[in-house]
Amino acid sequence: MAPPAPPHSPTDALPPVRQRRTRRKEARPGELLEAALSLFVEKGFAATRVEEVAARAGVSKGTLFLYFPSKEELFKAVVRETIAGRFAEWNEEFERFGGDSVELVRYCMNSWWERVGQTQASGITKLVMSEAGMFPEIAAFYQQEVIRPGHDLIRRILQRGIDRGEFRSMHLDYAVYSLIAPMIFLLMWKHSMSACTPSSAPIDPVSFIDTQVDLLLSGMLVRSDPPSAR
Amino acid sequence: MAPPAPPHSPTDALPPVRQRRTRRKEARPGELLEAALSLFVEKGFAATRVEEVAARAGVSKGTLFLYFPSKEELFKAVVRETIAGRFAEWNEEFERFGGDSVELVRYCMNSWWERVGQTQASGITKLVMSEAGMFPEIAAFYQQEVIRPGHDLIRRILQRGIDRGEFRSMHLDYAVYSLIAPMIFLLMWKHSMSACTPSSAPIDPVSFIDTQVDLLLSGMLVRSDPPSAR
Amino acid sequence: MAPPAPPHSPTDALPPVRQRRTRRKEARPGELLEAALSLFVEKGFAATRVEEVAARAGVSKGTLFLYFPSKEELFKAVVRETIAGRFAEWNEEFERFGGDSVELVRYCMNSWWERVGQTQASGITKLVMSEAGMFPEIAAFYQQEVIRPGHDLIRRILQRGIDRGEFRSMHLDYAVYSLIAPMIFLLMWKHSMSACTPSSAPIDPVSFIDTQVDLLLSGMLVRSDPPSAR
Amino acid sequence: MAPPAPPHSPTDALPPVRQRRTRRKEARPGELLEAALSLFVEKGFAATRVEEVAARAGVSKGTLFLYFPSKEELFKAVVRETIAGRFAEWNEEFERFGGDSVELVRYCMNSWWERVGQTQASGITKLVMSEAGMFPEIAAFYQQEVIRPGHDLIRRILQRGIDRGEFRSMHLDYAVYSLIAPMIFLLMWKHSMSACTPSSAPIDPVSFIDTQVDLLLSGMLVRSDPPSAR
DNA sequence: CATGAATGAGACTTCATTCAT
DNA sequence: TATGAATGAAGTCTCATTCAT
Numbered sequence: 001m002a003p004p005a006p007p008h009s010p011t012d013a014l015p016p017v018r019q020r021r022t023r024r025k026e027a028r029p030g031e032l033l034e035a036a037l038s039l040f041v042e043k044g045f046a047a048t049r050v051e052e053v054a055a056r057a058g059v060s061k062g063t064l065f066l067y068f069p070s071k072e073e074l075f076k077a078v079v080r081e082t083i084a085g086r087f088a089e090w091n092e093e094f095e096r097f098g099g100d101s102v103e104l105v106r107y108c109m110n111s112w113w114e115r116v117g118q119t120q121a122s123g124i125t126k127l128v129m130s131e132a133g134m135f136p137e138i139a140a141f142y143q144q145e146v147i148r149p150g151h152d153l154i155r156r157i158l159q160r161g162i163d164r165g166e167f168r169s170m171h172l173d174y175a176v177y178s179l180i181a182p183m184i185f186l187l188m189w190k191h192s193m194s195a196c197t198p199s200s201a202p203i204d205p206v207s208f209i210d211t212q213v214d215l216l217l218s219g220m221l222v223r224s225d226p227p228s229a230r
Numbered sequence: 231m232a233p234p235a236p237p238h239s240p241t242d243a244l245p246p247v248r249q250r251r252t253r254r255k256e257a258r259p260g261e262l263l264e265a266a267l268s269l270f271v272e273k274g275f276a277a278t279r280v281e282e283v284a285a286r287a288g289v290s291k292g293t294l295f296l297y298f299p300s301k302e303e304l305f306k307a308v309v310r311e312t313i314a315g316r317f318a319e320w321n322e323e324f325e326r327f328g329g330d331s332v333e334l335v336r337y338c339m340n341s342w343w344e345r346v347g348q349t350q351a352s353g354i355t356k357l358v359m360s361e362a363g364m365f366p367e368i369a370a371f372y373q374q375e376v377i378r379p380g381h382d383l384i385r386r387i388l389q390r391g392i393d394r395g396e397f398r399s400m401h402l403d404y405a406v407y408s409l410i411a412p413m414i415f416l417l418m419w420k421h422s423m424s425a426c427t428p429s430s431a432p433i434d435p436v437s438f439i440d441t442q443v444d445l446l447l448s449g450m451l452v453r454s455d456p457p458s459a460r
Numbered sequence: 461m462a463p464p465a466p467p468h469s470p471t472d473a474l475p476p477v478r479q480r481r482t483r484r485k486e487a488r489p490g491e492l493l494e495a496a497l498s499l500f501v502e503k504g505f506a507a508t509r510v511e512e513v514a515a516r517a518g519v520s521k522g523t524l525f526l527y528f529p530s531k532e533e534l535f536k537a538v539v540r541e542t543i544a545g546r547f548a549e550w551n552e553e554f555e556r557f558g559g560d561s562v563e564l565v566r567y568c569m570n571s572w573w574e575r576v577g578q579t580q581a582s583g584i585t586k587l588v589m590s591e592a593g594m595f596p597e598i599a600a601f602y603q604q605e606v607i608r609p610g611h612d613l614i615r616r617i618l619q620r621g622i623d624r625g626e627f628r629s630m631h632l633d634y635a636v637y638s639l640i641a642p643m644i645f646l647l648m649w650k651h652s653m654s655a656c657t658p659s660s661a662p663i664d665p666v667s668f669i670d671t672q673v674d675l676l677l678s679g680m681l682v683r684s685d686p687p688s689a690r
Numbered sequence: 691m692a693p694p695a696p697p698h699s700p701t702d703a704l705p706p707v708r709q710r711r712t713r714r715k716e717a718r719p720g721e722l723l724e725a726a727l728s729l730f731v732e733k734g735f736a737a738t739r740v741e742e743v744a745a746r747a748g749v750s751k752g753t754l755f756l757y758f759p760s761k762e763e764l765f766k767a768v769v770r771e772t773i774a775g776r777f778a779e780w781n782e783e784f785e786r787f788g789g790d791s792v793e794l795v796r797y798c799m800n801s802w803w804e805r806v807g808q809t810q811a812s813g814i815t816k817l818v819m820s821e822a823g824m825f826p827e828i829a830a831f832y833q834q835e836v837i838r839p840g841h842d843l844i845r846r847i848l849q850r851g852i853d854r855g856e857f858r859s860m861h862l863d864y865a866v867y868s869l870i871a872p873m874i875f876l877l878m879w880k881h882s883m884s885a886c887t888p889s890s891a892p893i894d895p896v897s898f899i900d901t902q903v904d905l906l907l908s909g910m911l912v913r914s915d916p917p918s919a920r
Numbered sequence: 921c922a923t924g925a926a927t928g929a930g931a932c933t934t935c936a937t938t939c940a941t
Numbered sequence: 942t943a944t945g946a947a948t949g950a951a952g953t954c955t956c957a958t959t960c961a962t
Contacts, residue, residue: 028925042363043363043364044274044276044360044361044363044364045276046274046275046276046277047276047363047364049951049952049953050952050953050954051952051953059926059927060926060927060928061927061928061953061954062926062927062928062954062955062956063925063926063927065953065954065955066925066926069954070953070954071952071953071954102451128422129360129418129422129423130274130359130360130361130422131274131360132421132422132423133271133272133273133274133277133421133422134273134274134277139422139423142423143423147423151431158450161450165452166451166452167450167451167452168450168451168452170441170444170445170450171437171441173431174433174437174438174440174441174442175441175445175450176431177412177415177433177438177442178412178438178441178442178445180415181411181412181414181415181416181442182407182408182411182415184411184414184415184418185407185410185411185412185414185415186411188359188414188418189414191362191363192358192359192360192362192363192369193359193362193369193372193373193377201381201403201406203404203407207401207404208404208407208408210404211400211401211404211405211408212404212407212408212411214400215400215405215408215445215446215449216445216446216449216450217449217450217451218449218451219445219446219447219448219449219451220388220391220397220398220400220405220446220447221332221396221397221398221447221448221449222395222396222397222398279934279935279936280935280936280937281935281936289943289944290943290944290945291936291937291944291945292937292938292939292943292944292945292946293942293943293944295936295937295938296942296943299937300936300937301935301936301937488946502823503823503824504734504736504820504821504823504824505736506734506735506736506737507736507824509930509931509932510931510932510933511931511932519947519948520947520948520949521932521933521948521949522933522934522935522947522948522949523946523947523948525932525933525934526946526947529933530932530933531931531932531933562911588882589820589878589882589883590734590819590820590821590882591734591820592881592882592883593731593732593733593734593737593881593882594733594734594737599882599883602883603883607883611891618910621910626911627910627911628910628911630901630904630905630910631897631901633891634893634897634898634900634901634902635901635905635910637872637875637893637898637902638872638898638901638902638905640875641871641872641874641875641876641902642867642868642871642875644871644874644875644878645867645870645871645872645874645875646871648819648874648878649874651822651823652818652819652820652822652823652829653819653822653829653832653833653837661841661863663864663867667861667864668864668867668868670864671860671861671864671865671868672864672867672868672871674860675860675865675868675905675906675909676905676906676909676910677909677910677911678909678911679905679906679907679908679909679911680848680851680857680858680860680865680906680907681792681856681857681858681907681908681909739955739956739957740956740957740958741956741957749922749923750922750923750924751923751924751957751958752922752923752924752925752958752959752960753921753922753923755957755958755959756921756922760957760958761956761957761958
C-alpha cells in the first residue's frame with residue numbers, strides 16, 4: 001500500500017520522515033479510495049461502515065468526510081476511480097495488434113484477466129452488479145463507461161476477424177456477449193462462491209479462459225479439419 | 231390492513247370469509263417468502279426492511295417474526311425454500327432424452343431459461359451471489375444443493391456426447407462452466423444492468439442462448455465442413 | 461395542557477391503571493409536543509436534544525420519530541399546535557363585548573396576558589422570533605396564523621372606538637402596533653432578561669399593562685392643555 | 691482569500707501592500723467581531739459555524755481561534771464590543787437639551803432609531819434576547835451595561851417633564867418601559883418577521899415611532915373629555 | 921502569526937426486534 | 942395468532958477545536 005521505496009543513489013538526501021501533515025493531503029483521497037474499495041468488495045456497500053474505511057486508511061471518521069461528502073459519494077468515487085479510462089489504451093493496443101484474430105481474441109481475454117479479473121478492480125464490477133438496484137445512477141455510469149466501450153472493443157475485434165476471412169459471419173452483438181459472459185462469470189465466481197466455500201470443482205481462471213476460447217472458436221463438435229487452435 | 235367487515239344482513243353466509251382466514255394462516259409463510267424474495271432481489275438484503283416485506287405480504291411486522299425468528303433466518307429460508315430440489319426431475323428428463331447431444335444441449339439451455347432464468351426463481355441466484363460474502367453458510371448450501379447437481383447434470387450430458395462420438399474430447403469441468411457462464415451472465419444482466427439502465431444493446435435471452443450454443447458447439451472459425459447447426 | 465380531571469360522580473368506576481400500551485397511542489403526540497414546547501422554550505431549538513424531549517415525555521428516542529419525522533417537523537408541530545386557531549373564539553368574544561371601547565382595550569390586553577402571555581404559549585412566540593431566520597417557513601406561517609389575525613382583531617376594536625366617538629381618529633395600522641408592542645416586549649422580557657438575571661427593576665406584567673393602557677389612552681400630558689402634538 | 695499578488699513591474703511601490711498587511715493584523719479582531727455579529731444575528735448562535743465567520747472575515751478557521759479561545763468567548767466578545775459605553779455621551783447630550791419635554795421624548799426616540807435601531811448595532815439586542823437562555827452571564831452583563839443605563843436615562847427625562855409641569859405624575863418605572871417597549875418591538879420586528887416574510891402591513895419605523903410618541907403623550911381619547919382612566 | 925488538515929465527541933435518525941394487548 | 946407501539950443499539954454525518962507546518 002505504501003509506495004515502495006524507490007531505488008536511489010547514495011547521494012540522495014533522504015528527507016527525514018516525510019512530513020506527516022502536508023504530504024498527506026494529496027495522498028489521502030487515494031488511500032481512502034483504496035481502503036473503501038477493498039472493504040466494499042469484502043462486505044458490500046451496506047455492511048461496510050465508514051469508520052472502518054477510515055480506520056483502514058489510517059485516519060479518523062471525520063477525515064473521510066473531508067474528502068467525500070457522503071458514503072454514497074465515496075462509493076461512486078470508488079467506482080469512478082477504479083474504472084477511469086482504461087479503454088483508451090486498450091483500444092490502441094488492440095489496434096496495433098499484428099497477429100491473427102484467433103490469437104487476438106485469446107490475448108484479449110487473458111489480458112483482461114491479468115489486468116482486471118485477478119485484481120481488486122474486478123471486485124467493483126461484482127459490486128456494481130450486486131448493488132445496481134440501489135444505485136441506478138452508478139449502474140448507468142458503469143454501462144456508459146465500461147460496458148459500452150468494452151462491448152465496442154470486442155465487436156471491433158470480431159469484425160476484424162470476419163473481414164480477414166478468419167471468422168465466419170455471425171450475429172455480432174450476441175457474439176460479443178458470448179465473450180463477455182465468461183468474464184462476468186469468472187468474476188462473480190471469484191467474489192461469491194469461491195470466496196467463501198470450499199468449492200467442489202475449483203476453477204483455475206487461466207485454464208477456464210483457455211477452454212472457453214477453444215470452445216467458442218472451434219466448437220465442441222467433432223470435425224474433419226483439425227482446429228487451428230493450440 | 232384487514233378489510234373492514236362489511237355490514238351484512240343476518241342471512242349472509244359467513245363461510246367465505248372464514249375460509250379466506252383459514253387458508254391465509256397456512257399460506258402466510260409462503261406469502262412472506264415470496265414477498266421477501268422479490269424485495270431482496272430488487273434491493274439487496276440490507277436495504278430491504280422487514281416492514282416492507284410484511285406489508286407486501288399483507289401482514290404486520292410483528293407477524294413476520296412469528297414465522298421467522300430474524301431477518302437473517304428469513305433470508306436463509308427464502309433461499310432454501312426457492313431452491314428446493316429441482317434437479318431430481320431434471321435428471322430423469324434428460325436421462326430419457328432420445329435425440330442427438332447437440333439438440334440435448336440446446337434443449338437444456340432453453341429449458342433452463344424457461345423454467346428458471348425468466349422466472350422469479352432466477353432472482354435467488356442473483357441474491358446468493360450478491361450476498362454470498364455476508365452469508366457463507368448460504369453460499370455453501372447453494373453450492374451443495376444447486377451448483378454441484380447442476381454441474382453434474384451438465385457433465386453427464388457432455389460425457390454422453392463424447393461417448394456417442396458427437397463431441398470431441400475436452401476438459402469436461404471447464405466445458406461445463408462454459409455452459410453455465412452464459413446463464414449466470416444472463417441472470418445477472420437481467421437483474422442488474424437491464425433492470426435500471428436503458429441499455430444500448432438490449433439482450434434477447436432466447437437469441438443470445440441460440441447464438442451461444444451455436445458458438446460453443448460449432449465455433450467461430452471458418453471451416454470446410456458445414457456445421458451441423460439446427 | 462393536560463385536560464383537567466372532569467368532575468365525576470362517586471359511582472364512576474375508576475379504570476384500574478389505564479392500560480399502558482393502547483391508551484398511549486393517542487396521548488403520545490400531545491405529551492411529546494408538551495415536552496418539546498417546554499424544552500424548546502427553555503433552551504432554544506438547536507440546544508434541545510431530541511433525546512431530552514423524548515425523556516421528558518417518558519418515552520425513548522425512537523418513539524419520538526414514530527410521531528414526528530424529524531426534529532424540524534417536531535418544532536413546526538409545536539408551533540402549529542400551540543397556535544391552533546385561537547382567534548376564532550376571541551373574535552367572537554370581542555364582537556359580543558358591550559362596554560365602552562376603553563374597557564374593551566383594557567380587557568383585551570389583560571386577557572391576552574392571562575391566556576397567552578403568562579402561559580407557556582408565549583414561549584413559542586419568543587421562539588419564533590428568535591429562530592425566524594432559520595425557519596422562514598415557520599415565520600411565514602406565524603405571520604399568517606397569528607400576526608395578521610391578531611392585527612385585524614385589534615384594528616377592529618380601535619375602529620369600533622372611533623366609530624362610537626370614543627377615540628380620536630388616528631393612523632390605525634401603527635396604532636395597532638402600538639398595542640402589540642408592549643405585549644411583544646413583555647414576552648421577550650419574560651423569556652429573556654427576567655428569566656436569568658435578577659433584574660434591577662422587575663416588571664409586574666399586570667401593572668405594566670395597566671400603565672401602558674393608561675398612557676396609550678390618556679397620554680402623559682397634563683390634562684387641560686391641548687396636546688402639543690406636532 | 692488573500693488577493694493574489696498582481697504581477698508588477700520592478701518600479702511598483704511595495705508600501706501599499708505592506709500597509710494593508712499591517713493594518714490587517716490589528717484590524718483582525720474587529721473584522722472577526724463584525725463578521726460574527728452579522729452571522730449570529732442572521733442565524734443565531736448555534737446555527738452559525740465558526741468557519742463561516744472566519745471566511746466572512748477573510749481568514750482561516752485556525753486564525754479565529756488565535757484571537758478568541760472558543761465560540762462562546764467569541765459570542766461574548768461580540769456583545770461586549772458592540773455595546774461599549776454609548777450612554778456617557780447620550781446622558782450629556784440630553785442633559786444639555788433645552789426644549790420642552792415633549793420634544794425631548796420625541797427626539798430621544800428618533801435619535802435611538804437613527805443611532806441604534808437602524809444600524810447593525812440593533813442586532814446585538816436581538817441576539818442577546820434570543821440567546822439569553824443559553825448565556826445568562828451575557829444577559830446579566832447586558833442588563834447592567836445597557837438596560838439599566840438606558841432605563842435611568844429615560845427615567846430622568848420623564849422626571850424632568852413632571853418637574854417642569856409638562857407631564858402628569860405617573861408610575862415612572864412602568865412609564866419607562868412603555869417607551870422602551872416600542873423600540874424592542876421595532877428591533878425584533880426588523881430582525882425577525884420582516885427579514886423573511888413579505889409582511890402584510892410593513893412597518894415604517896419613523897412613522898411608527900411618531901404615532902407611538904403621539905399616543906403615549908396625548909392618548910387616544912377624544913380631547914375635551916376628562917379621561918376615564920381608573 | 922497564519923494555515924488548514926485532522927480529530928472525535930455528539931447529534932440525528934433508522935430499523936430489527938420485543939411484547940402487552 | 943396477530944398487531945403495532947415501543948425500544949435502543951448502531952450508523953451516518955457535523956463541527957468546534959487542536960496542532961504540525
